[in-house]
Amino acid sequence: MIRIAIPNKGRLHDPTVSLFREAGLPVLEGGTRKLFAKTTDPEITFLFARAADIPEYVQDGAADVGVTGLDLIHETKSDVEVLLDLNFGGANLVLAVPEESKISSASELNGMRVATEFPNITEEYFREKGVDIEIIKVSGACEMTPHVGIADAIVDISSSGTTLVTNHLKMIDKVFSSSVQLIANNKSMQKDGKIEQIKTAMESVLRAKGKRYLMMNVPEEHLAEVKRVLPGMAGPTVMKVESDSSMLAVHAVVESDRIFATVGKLKKAGARDVLVVPIERMMP
Ligand SMILES: Nc1ncnc2c1ncn2[C@@H]1O[C@H](COP(=O)(O)OP(=O)(O)OP(=O)(O)O)[C@@H](O)[C@H]1O
Ligand SMILES: O=P(O)(O)OC[C@H]1O[C@H](OP(=O)(O)OP(=O)(O)O)[C@H](O)[C@@H]1O
Numbered sequence: 001m002i003r004i005a006i007p008n009k010g011r012l013h014d015p016t017v018s019l020f021r022e023a024g025l026p027v028l029e030g031g032t033r034k035l036f037a038k039t040t041d042p043e044i045t046f047l048f049a050r051a052a053d054i055p056e057y058v059q060d061g062a063a064d065v066g067v068t069g070l071d072l073i074h075e076t077k078s079d080v081e082v083l084l085d086l087n088f089g090g091a092n093l094v095l096a097v098p099e100e101s102k103i104s105s106a107s108e109l110n111g112m113r114v115a116t117e118f119p120n121i122t123e124e125y126f127r128e129k130g131v132d133i134e135i136i137k138v139s140g141a142c143e144m145t146p147h148v149g150i151a152d153a154i155v156d157i158s159s160s161g162t163t164l165v166t167n168h169l170k171m172i173d174k175v176f177s178s179s180v181q182l183i184a185n186n187k188s189m190q191k192d193g194k195i196e197q198i199k200t201a202m203e204s205v206l207r208a209k210g211k212r213y214l215m216m217n218v219p220e221e222h223l224a225e226v227k228r229v230l231p232g233m234a235g236p237t238v239m240k241v242e243s244d245s246s247m248l249a250v251h252a253v254v255e256s257d258r259i260f261a262t263v264g265k266l267k268k269a270g271a272r273d274v275l276v277v278p279i280e281r282m283m284p
Protein backbone atom coordinates (compact mmCIF):
# COMPACT_ATOMS: atom_id res chain seq x y z
CA MET A 1 0.00 0.00 0.00
CA ILE A 2 1.32 3.45 -0.96
CA ARG A 3 0.14 6.55 0.89
CA ILE A 4 0.60 9.90 -0.87
CA ALA A 5 0.42 13.05 1.28
CA ILE A 6 -0.95 16.07 -0.58
CA PRO A 7 -1.79 19.60 0.64
CA ASN A 8 -5.30 19.59 2.13
CA LYS A 9 -5.98 23.25 1.28
CA GLY A 10 -4.22 26.44 0.35
CA ARG A 11 -2.84 27.37 -3.04
CA LEU A 12 -1.09 24.04 -3.61
CA HIS A 13 -4.18 21.84 -3.24
CA ASP A 14 -5.95 22.36 -6.58
CA PRO A 15 -2.89 22.17 -8.87
CA THR A 16 -1.72 19.03 -7.05
CA VAL A 17 -5.07 17.31 -7.48
CA SER A 18 -5.15 18.32 -11.18
CA LEU A 19 -1.67 16.93 -11.78
CA PHE A 20 -2.53 13.56 -10.23
CA ARG A 21 -5.74 13.43 -12.29
CA GLU A 22 -3.77 14.07 -15.47
CA ALA A 23 -1.29 11.38 -14.42
CA GLY A 24 -4.15 8.87 -14.23
CA LEU A 25 -4.51 8.96 -10.44
CA PRO A 26 -7.65 11.00 -9.72
CA VAL A 27 -8.50 11.92 -6.13
CA LEU A 28 -11.85 10.18 -5.66
CA GLU A 29 -14.42 11.78 -3.36
CA GLY A 30 -11.92 14.24 -1.92
CA GLY A 31 -12.91 17.35 0.00
CA THR A 32 -11.28 19.92 2.24
CA ARG A 33 -12.62 18.24 5.39
CA LYS A 34 -11.51 14.74 4.49
CA LEU A 35 -8.36 13.08 5.81
CA PHE A 36 -8.05 10.33 3.23
CA ALA A 37 -9.23 9.67 -0.32
CA LYS A 38 -9.03 6.75 -2.70
CA THR A 39 -7.88 6.69 -6.27
CA THR A 40 -8.48 4.27 -9.13
CA ASP A 41 -5.54 2.11 -7.99
CA PRO A 42 -6.59 0.11 -4.89
CA GLU A 43 -2.95 0.03 -3.75
CA ILE A 44 -2.73 3.83 -3.47
CA THR A 45 -4.44 6.25 -1.04
CA PHE A 46 -4.17 10.00 -0.62
CA LEU A 47 -3.62 11.57 2.78
CA PHE A 48 -4.54 15.26 3.14
CA ALA A 49 -2.15 17.28 5.28
CA ARG A 50 -0.83 20.81 5.73
CA ALA A 51 1.88 21.56 3.18
CA ALA A 52 4.25 22.48 6.04
CA ASP A 53 3.77 19.10 7.75
CA ILE A 54 4.23 16.94 4.64
CA PRO A 55 8.07 16.76 4.67
CA GLU A 56 8.05 15.31 8.19
CA TYR A 57 5.16 12.93 7.45
CA VAL A 58 7.18 11.53 4.56
CA GLN A 59 10.45 11.41 6.50
CA ASP A 60 8.78 9.54 9.38
CA GLY A 61 6.93 7.12 7.10
CA ALA A 62 3.39 8.35 7.90
CA ALA A 63 3.27 8.78 4.12
CA ASP A 64 5.43 7.08 1.47
CA VAL A 65 5.21 9.90 -1.05
CA GLY A 66 4.42 13.60 -0.67
CA VAL A 67 3.89 16.81 -2.60
CA THR A 68 5.07 20.08 -1.06
CA GLY A 69 7.28 23.15 -1.49
CA LEU A 70 11.08 22.93 -1.56
CA ASP A 71 11.22 25.76 1.01
CA LEU A 72 9.21 23.69 3.48
CA ILE A 73 11.40 20.63 2.83
CA HIS A 74 14.54 22.65 3.62
CA GLU A 75 13.04 24.50 6.53
CA THR A 76 12.09 21.26 8.30
CA LYS A 77 15.50 19.74 7.42
CA SER A 78 13.65 16.57 6.47
CA ASP A 79 15.54 13.54 5.32
CA VAL A 80 13.48 12.67 2.24
CA GLU A 81 14.26 11.79 -1.34
CA VAL A 82 13.34 14.52 -3.84
CA LEU A 83 12.02 12.65 -6.89
CA LEU A 84 10.80 15.35 -9.23
CA ASP A 85 10.39 19.11 -9.55
CA LEU A 86 6.68 19.49 -10.35
CA ASN A 87 7.22 22.96 -11.77
CA PHE A 88 4.39 24.83 -10.09
CA GLY A 89 3.94 26.83 -6.87
CA GLY A 90 7.05 28.81 -7.70
CA ALA A 91 7.95 31.45 -5.12
CA ASN A 92 11.03 33.08 -3.60
CA LEU A 93 11.96 33.63 0.00
CA VAL A 94 13.20 37.19 -0.05
CA LEU A 95 14.98 39.50 2.34
CA ALA A 96 13.08 42.80 2.52
CA VAL A 97 13.27 46.05 4.47
CA PRO A 98 10.93 49.07 4.72
CA GLU A 99 10.93 51.22 1.57
CA GLU A 100 12.48 54.17 3.41
CA SER A 101 15.26 52.08 5.02
CA LYS A 102 18.87 52.88 4.07
CA ILE A 103 19.80 49.21 4.36
CA SER A 104 20.53 47.74 0.95
CA SER A 105 22.38 44.48 1.70
CA ALA A 106 22.33 41.59 4.17
CA SER A 107 25.69 42.53 5.70
CA GLU A 108 24.27 45.84 6.94
CA LEU A 109 21.88 43.90 9.19
CA ASN A 110 24.56 42.85 11.70
CA GLY A 111 23.10 42.91 15.22
CA MET A 112 19.56 43.56 13.94
CA ARG A 113 16.28 41.64 14.10
CA VAL A 114 14.83 39.66 11.18
CA ALA A 115 11.27 38.33 11.34
CA THR A 116 10.35 35.18 9.43
CA GLU A 117 8.23 32.07 9.20
CA PHE A 118 11.40 30.29 8.03
CA PRO A 119 13.93 30.54 10.90
CA ASN A 120 16.16 27.69 9.72
CA ILE A 121 16.58 28.88 6.13
CA THR A 122 17.08 32.44 7.43
CA GLU A 123 19.65 31.35 10.00
CA GLU A 124 21.57 29.40 7.36
CA TYR A 125 21.52 32.34 4.93
CA PHE A 126 22.97 34.80 7.45
CA ARG A 127 25.44 32.25 8.87
CA GLU A 128 26.88 31.68 5.39
CA LYS A 129 27.33 35.42 5.04
CA GLY A 130 28.90 35.70 8.50
CA VAL A 131 26.22 38.16 9.59
CA ASP A 132 24.97 37.95 13.16
CA ILE A 133 21.24 38.63 13.51
CA GLU A 134 18.41 37.90 15.92
CA ILE A 135 15.59 35.86 14.42
CA ILE A 136 12.04 36.76 15.37
CA LYS A 137 9.85 33.75 14.58
CA VAL A 138 6.33 34.59 13.39
CA SER A 139 3.61 32.35 11.99
CA GLY A 140 2.04 34.80 9.53
CA ALA A 141 1.58 38.48 8.63
CA CYS A 142 5.35 38.84 8.63
CA GLU A 143 5.20 41.99 6.47
CA MET A 144 3.71 43.92 9.36
CA THR A 145 6.61 43.39 11.80
CA PRO A 146 9.04 46.14 10.62
CA HIS A 147 6.23 48.70 10.77
CA VAL A 148 5.42 47.99 14.42
CA GLY A 149 9.02 47.95 15.63
CA ILE A 150 9.33 44.18 16.09
CA ALA A 151 11.92 43.67 13.35
CA ASP A 152 14.30 45.61 11.09
CA ALA A 153 13.90 43.26 8.12
CA ILE A 154 11.90 40.21 7.07
CA VAL A 155 12.51 37.00 5.16
CA ASP A 156 9.18 36.07 3.60
CA ILE A 157 7.61 34.39 0.60
CA SER A 158 7.08 36.55 -2.44
CA SER A 159 5.75 35.49 -5.82
CA SER A 160 4.06 38.36 -7.65
CA GLY A 161 5.65 40.91 -5.28
CA THR A 162 2.26 42.58 -4.66
CA THR A 163 2.29 41.98 -0.91
CA LEU A 164 5.70 43.62 -0.51
CA VAL A 165 4.62 46.70 -2.45
CA THR A 166 1.30 46.94 -0.61
CA ASN A 167 3.16 46.84 2.69
CA HIS A 168 5.80 49.42 1.68
CA LEU A 169 8.67 46.96 1.71
CA LYS A 170 11.50 46.50 -0.79
CA MET A 171 13.40 43.35 -1.57
CA ILE A 172 17.15 43.57 -1.05
CA ASP A 173 18.12 39.96 -1.75
CA LYS A 174 16.76 36.59 -2.85
CA VAL A 175 17.30 34.04 -0.08
CA PHE A 176 15.80 30.84 -1.49
CA SER A 177 14.03 29.81 -4.66
CA SER A 178 11.22 27.30 -4.26
CA SER A 179 8.80 25.24 -6.31
CA VAL A 180 6.67 22.22 -5.57
CA GLN A 181 8.41 18.83 -5.40
CA LEU A 182 7.44 15.17 -5.43
CA ILE A 183 9.21 13.56 -2.47
CA ALA A 184 9.46 10.04 -1.08
CA ASN A 185 10.43 8.22 2.08
CA ASN A 186 13.83 6.59 1.63
CA LYS A 187 12.75 3.16 2.88
CA SER A 188 9.48 3.15 0.91
CA MET A 189 11.49 3.73 -2.26
CA GLN A 190 13.32 0.46 -1.75
CA LYS A 191 10.33 -1.69 -0.85
CA ASP A 192 7.98 -0.73 -3.63
CA GLY A 193 8.43 -0.21 -7.37
CA LYS A 194 5.08 1.58 -7.45
CA ILE A 195 6.70 4.85 -6.35
CA GLU A 196 8.83 4.78 -9.48
CA GLN A 197 5.62 4.28 -11.50
CA ILE A 198 4.04 7.31 -9.83
CA LYS A 199 7.12 9.39 -10.62
CA THR A 200 7.10 8.24 -14.26
CA ALA A 201 3.40 9.07 -14.62
CA MET A 202 3.90 12.57 -13.19
CA GLU A 203 6.98 13.10 -15.35
CA SER A 204 5.04 12.12 -18.46
CA VAL A 205 2.40 14.76 -17.72
CA LEU A 206 5.03 17.48 -17.22
CA ARG A 207 6.82 16.48 -20.42
CA ALA A 208 3.56 16.62 -22.40
CA LYS A 209 2.63 20.08 -21.10
CA GLY A 210 5.25 21.74 -23.29
CA LYS A 211 4.30 19.86 -26.47
CA ARG A 212 1.48 19.70 -29.00
CA TYR A 213 0.63 17.04 -31.55
CA LEU A 214 0.38 18.33 -35.10
CA MET A 215 -1.63 16.50 -37.76
CA MET A 216 -1.96 17.64 -41.35
CA ASN A 217 -2.62 16.52 -44.89
CA VAL A 218 0.20 17.04 -47.37
CA PRO A 219 0.04 16.51 -51.15
CA GLU A 220 2.85 14.10 -51.99
CA GLU A 221 4.80 16.67 -54.02
CA HIS A 222 5.06 18.97 -50.99
CA LEU A 223 6.33 16.35 -48.54
CA ALA A 224 10.01 17.28 -48.81
CA GLU A 225 9.23 20.95 -48.13
CA VAL A 226 7.00 20.11 -45.17
CA LYS A 227 9.70 17.86 -43.71
CA ARG A 228 12.14 20.76 -43.96
CA VAL A 229 9.86 22.82 -41.69
CA LEU A 230 9.85 20.02 -39.12
CA PRO A 231 13.54 19.24 -38.63
CA GLY A 232 14.88 18.24 -35.28
CA MET A 233 11.45 17.31 -33.99
CA ALA A 234 10.19 13.84 -33.18
CA GLY A 235 8.91 12.23 -36.35
CA PRO A 236 7.31 13.14 -38.57
CA THR A 237 5.19 10.07 -39.12
CA VAL A 238 4.01 9.87 -42.72
CA MET A 239 0.97 7.79 -43.71
CA LYS A 240 -1.05 7.23 -46.89
CA VAL A 241 -4.56 8.71 -47.03
CA GLU A 242 -6.80 5.83 -48.14
CA SER A 243 -9.30 7.94 -50.10
CA ASP A 244 -6.75 10.05 -51.95
CA SER A 245 -3.58 8.36 -53.22
CA SER A 246 -1.78 11.65 -53.88
CA MET A 247 -2.35 12.86 -50.30
CA LEU A 248 -0.27 11.96 -47.23
CA ALA A 249 -1.12 12.38 -43.56
CA VAL A 250 1.80 13.81 -41.61
CA HIS A 251 1.97 13.76 -37.79
CA ALA A 252 4.63 15.31 -35.54
CA VAL A 253 5.24 16.39 -31.94
CA VAL A 254 6.15 20.05 -31.69
CA GLU A 255 7.22 22.33 -28.80
CA SER A 256 4.17 24.42 -27.78
CA ASP A 257 6.07 27.70 -28.06
CA ARG A 258 6.99 26.92 -31.66
CA ILE A 259 3.45 26.08 -32.80
CA PHE A 260 2.55 29.55 -34.03
CA ALA A 261 5.63 29.92 -36.22
CA THR A 262 5.59 26.29 -37.37
CA VAL A 263 1.96 26.29 -38.49
CA GLY A 264 2.57 29.40 -40.60
CA LYS A 265 5.56 27.78 -42.29
CA LEU A 266 3.70 24.51 -42.84
CA LYS A 267 0.88 26.29 -44.63
CA LYS A 268 3.38 27.99 -46.91
CA ALA A 269 5.10 24.67 -47.53
CA GLY A 270 1.83 23.21 -48.81
CA ALA A 271 0.31 21.50 -45.76
CA ARG A 272 -3.50 21.51 -45.45
CA ASP A 273 -6.10 20.75 -42.76
CA VAL A 274 -3.58 21.33 -39.97
CA LEU A 275 -4.79 20.16 -36.55
CA VAL A 276 -3.05 21.10 -33.29
CA VAL A 277 -4.01 18.85 -30.39
CA PRO A 278 -2.89 18.72 -26.76
CA ILE A 279 -0.94 15.71 -25.53
CA GLU A 280 -2.02 14.23 -22.21
CA ARG A 281 1.10 12.23 -21.34
CA MET A 282 4.43 11.46 -22.98
CA MET A 283 6.46 8.44 -21.91
CA PRO A 284 10.05 8.47 -23.16
N1 LIG B 1 2.39 33.50 -3.23
C1 LIG B 1 2.70 32.52 -2.38
N2 LIG B 1 2.54 32.72 -1.06
C2 LIG B 1 2.79 31.74 -0.18
N3 LIG B 1 3.25 30.51 -0.51
C3 LIG B 1 3.44 30.27 -1.82
C4 LIG B 1 3.17 31.24 -2.81
N4 LIG B 1 3.42 30.70 -4.01
C5 LIG B 1 3.85 29.45 -3.78
N5 LIG B 1 3.86 29.19 -2.45
C6 LIG B 1 4.32 27.94 -1.84
O1 LIG B 1 3.24 27.32 -1.18
C7 LIG B 1 3.73 26.61 -0.04
C8 LIG B 1 2.88 27.02 1.16
O2 LIG B 1 1.68 26.40 1.01
P1 LIG B 1 0.56 26.56 2.14
O3 LIG B 1 -0.57 25.67 1.76
O4 LIG B 1 1.15 26.40 3.49
O5 LIG B 1 0.27 28.08 2.01
P2 LIG B 1 -1.04 28.85 1.64
O6 LIG B 1 -1.52 28.49 0.28
O7 LIG B 1 -0.68 30.27 1.85
O8 LIG B 1 -2.07 28.34 2.70
P3 LIG B 1 -2.49 29.08 4.03
O9 LIG B 1 -3.78 29.72 3.65
O10 LIG B 1 -2.66 27.97 4.98
O11 LIG B 1 -1.42 30.06 4.36
C9 LIG B 1 5.19 26.98 0.12
O12 LIG B 1 5.99 25.92 -0.34
C10 LIG B 1 5.35 28.19 -0.77
O13 LIG B 1 6.64 28.29 -1.34
O1 LIG C 1 4.14 38.14 -3.71
P1 LIG C 1 2.68 37.81 -3.54
O2 LIG C 1 2.07 37.25 -4.79
O3 LIG C 1 1.91 38.98 -3.03
O4 LIG C 1 2.55 36.61 -2.49
C1 LIG C 1 3.19 36.60 -1.25
C2 LIG C 1 2.25 36.60 -0.09
O5 LIG C 1 1.39 35.47 -0.14
C3 LIG C 1 1.51 34.73 1.06
O6 LIG C 1 0.54 35.05 1.95
P2 LIG C 1 -0.87 34.30 2.01
O7 LIG C 1 -1.81 34.88 1.01
O8 LIG C 1 -0.67 32.84 1.90
O9 LIG C 1 -1.39 34.67 3.44
P3 LIG C 1 -0.83 34.10 4.83
O10 LIG C 1 0.29 35.01 5.23
O11 LIG C 1 -2.03 34.20 5.72
O12 LIG C 1 -0.39 32.68 4.63
C4 LIG C 1 2.88 35.10 1.58
O13 LIG C 1 2.99 34.89 2.97
C5 LIG C 1 3.01 36.54 1.20
O14 LIG C 1 2.40 37.35 2.17
Ligand SMILES: [Mg+2]
Pocket residue numbers: none
Ligand atom coordinates in the same frame (compact mmCIF):
# COMPACT_ATOMS: atom_id res chain seq x y z
MG1 LIG D 1 -0.07 31.38 3.32
